[in-house]
Amino acid sequence: MSIARTGDAGLGRLGQGQRVQRRHRVVRKKVVPWLFALPTLAINLVVILGPSISAGYYSLTEWSGVGAAEFVGLDNYRRLFTEDRSFHRAFLNNVIYLIIFLTLPMVMSLVAASLLAPIRRASMVYRIGLFIPYVLPSVITAFIWTSLMDPGRGLGSQLARIGIPWFDQPFLGRSSTALPSIAFIDNWHWWGFLMVLFLAGMQGIPADLYEAARIDGASRWQEFRDVTLPGIRPTIVFMILMTSIGAFLVFDYIWILTQGGPAGASEVLATLVFKAAFNNFEAGYAAAIGLVMSLLAGAIISVFVFLRRRGWEI
Amino acid sequence: MTEPRHGIAPARARREPNLLPNHVVLTLLLVFSLGPLVVLGFNSLKGSAEIGRNPLGPPTAPIWQNFPDAWEIGNFSTTTRNSTILVAGTVAGVLVTGGMTAYSLAKLNLPGSGAFTLYLLVGSSLPIQLFLVPLFFLWRSFGMVNNLFGLVVIYVALNSPLAIFLLRSYMLQLPSDFEDAARIDGAGEWEVFRRIVIPLSWPGFLTVGLVVALSVWNEFLLATVFLTDQERFTVVTSYFNFTARFSRDWGLTSAAAVMMILPIIGIFLALQRQFIDGLTKGGLKG
Incomplete structure (x- = not known):
């Protein structure tokens, strides 16, 4: 997102060659570092962040692990703390x-x-x-x-x-x-x-x-x-x-x-x-x-x- | 403490504390830490009858046959292969992806690096039990339960944050001159990373590799959950079932245990400085 914005802002003022060069520099400064971090980020999202967030949802359901989960609100927590x-x-x-x-x-x-x-x-x-x-x-x-x-x-x-x-x-x-x-x-x-x-x-x-x-x-x-x-x-x-x-x-x-x-x-x-x-x-x-x-x-x-x-x- | 009476005595002679009590206490602690391992070694060479009579001392007639028997019954050829694949895959995955991320953080001014580091830190301190259950059912829907590659992906995710922090601090110490020179010569960042940064930071990679290898080789909870098929058992989960099946045959189970820990202790002794360095730094950073 920020890459596109920087590129557009330069359009009016810069000539063709400068524009290409500038875009090239932006790629080198902003995109390349994230490309290096991308594999770590992707694996982390799939293994840790995604399942952690869905744990929050599943904790509000009755679910055997197969099939659909049935939403039961805070029932699991009520059972946990009182029963x-x-x-x-x-x-x-x-x-x-x-x-x-x-x-x-x-x-x-x-x-x-x-x-x-x-x-x-x-x-x-x-x-x-x-x-x-x-x-x-x-x-x-x-x-x-x-x-x-x-x-x-x-x-x-x-x-x-x-x-x-x-x-x-x-x-x-x-x-x-x-x-x-x-x-x-x-x-x-x-x-x-x-x-x-x-x-x-x-x-x-x-x-x-x-x-x-x-x-x-x-x-x-x-x-x-x-x-x-x-x-x-x-x-x-x-x-x-x-x-x-x-x-x-x-x-x-x-x-x-x-x-x-x-x-x-x-x-x-x-x-x-x-x-x-x-x-x-x-x-x-x-x-x-x-x-x-x-x-x-x-x-x-x-x-x-x-x-x-x-x-x-x- | 007695006051030094002669003021001109050299500092060292004046106050050399008596270290004998220290050695005595430390030797007792050493017996506590290593004695059980010695007993394990003794018992690996005994039959059940002798263990009943003499459970702690050295064997009177060593039974070396315990080792090939344990190897066979414990299915070690399969489990060793599985564990080796998990270790090699995870170490390779962590070093490549973690090394790339560490390079990006240390040398490329990753935009948003503060937030990214915080994210990794928080992610690495989440308890496995939080995401274990949804992760298991997600992996099952992908068909990645009872699949070594599926577990490697999980191990890579869990071991990466520590690897990144250790490698990043290692790379920060490297001077940037070589990299800049290569960049001026027209090398892309990937080439700089592969041809310059990796060769210069290999001791850091070695330390991280050792720490990750040890944690994967010894891992129990995830291997138990994600590999339930006997043909996919690791050395550790297979041993857990082995001791349950042969709980009274200590000669056999001890021999299996010795076979499992000898390579670990051997590698640890050979590279103990890197191990202790990596493990203690890892411990300090969570």
Whole structure:
């Protein structure tokens, strides 16, 4: 559109040759850059934007996935918020997951990174070794830990054999422990990645600050609290944001390890979407849950933006 | 802390903190991270009977036959081919389309680049669950379910934003002299991109390629939804079914697991700097 307009405006004033040249320049400056971006844009529209918009429509319908969708207004949302107990349970489980992931991996990775930061020799060995679980596929991590947590042939059974009881329980098969166990396994895979991020942040802190703290007689804890933590605050805040969003989207480990069981004890929003769409053929209802998940993620981002606008240094 | 008594001591000698406790704690964490993998390796060489007696220690009589058996029963020749096609197709698609877009953003002053970048950013932070259901039924109406190419298109869309951000920041560091010289010689933008920008930014392409390859090789949710025919299973989704069928035969399932992760760990160790660099930057940009 803008190309045509620029071309027309030039018509009166420019001669034939200049006009061609000018049009050529406009093509080169405006059209060619968009030609380069076109494949990305086209694929993105078909895969992400189009289906995202139609999800908004389907969430207002009763639709099995085949045939016509029947418009039912806000009925899916009414059912979701007032009738569906499993939705409440799933939401609560996502919150529990969030709380676990805002504490356990954060503490582990901050401790490990601050212990690793002053080390020169062999630091690569630690860094690579602790990072390796992060590159494994979730099905493998899940298999390794279901074996290790097996009450009869796992770690717990060996501990029991040498007189340490309690660990030989079916942690994944029991309602009270299923969700924390999944979080523990997910964290085994995740925390090393967080550690490497924090380590990179810590290595960017100027050495003078530590020198100054030592001259002032700061203890190791004071050094950590007053130099290290403020130094990597941008990374910490960003990872809190990412963790908060991620905890509401978790799917892989839950699906692989328990499929939401036993009896809904580890059900989360993402497994509900999957079951509604592909097991119960309620695609409209699944779209409604998916939309609620997106709004949750959007709300978390908005809180961060709001706090930043209010002058919080995050 | 004790005050340094002799003021003339060199700075280093004055305050070299004792790092032994650090090494002890870090070694324990290393055992936590790698111990399970060692046990996996041990178990891949055991039969069921021995795992019952000795589930953690090294095998007394290694059973190497577990590996060919797992390869056969797990249908690895088919699943490896499927996963390789998905990885190669996605990496090629992302590098070509993402590289072109990154070039446009970094070097061609794409008009409306601010809005376009914002769009990519928002699009890449939308949860898959939002568009998964309509996308599945759209793909089914196209006949692209149980079709490797259909899944490649989805993977390209999902992996492109990250690739574009990484490649764009890489290309921004390149000096424009060579490009300008080529343009003066009459080269079109496509030629400049292909003959000058790609060769100069190949380390960026390598990093992005590795990160995308890893995420596609390991991907679970979309592969589960879009490839339901056994002949189209990936290594990962096939393994998920394999462990369900042979849940008590740990020797076999462990051997299959070892075969799956050895190439990943091997490539990771060989190129760990690019991997960690790409993955951490990717993590920081969403």
